[in-house]
Amino acid sequence: MLVHWIWLAHRPGLGPRTRVELLRHFRDPEAVYFADEEALGNLELSTEAKAALLDKNLDASEKILEQCRKKRLSILTLQDAAYPSRLKNIPDPPPVLYYKG
Secondary structure, eight states: OHHHHHHHHTOTTOOHHHHHHHHHHHSSHHHHHHOOHHHHHTSOOOHHHHHHHHOOOOHHHHHHHHHHHHTTOEEEETTSTTSOHHHHTSSSOOSEEEEOO
């Protein structure tokens, strides 16, 4: 499922608030990933955003995940208990945090 978080975080045409709204609507990034054109049709999204969400290629996300492993970077998602609460409470929190240490 981490690969789906990375996929969502790096979709072109989506701003942070749109990502948060997608997570509220679908509950998790895996559900966003598996959403088809019909499921996305009810949402107010730009043409670019819809196209990005319908692009289900995970190659770039898997590459980022592998690079994080090689560099020993940790990843926190918006739904992780350790995600900073102050950051979580801003209007447009980043869905994924990369950190070392």
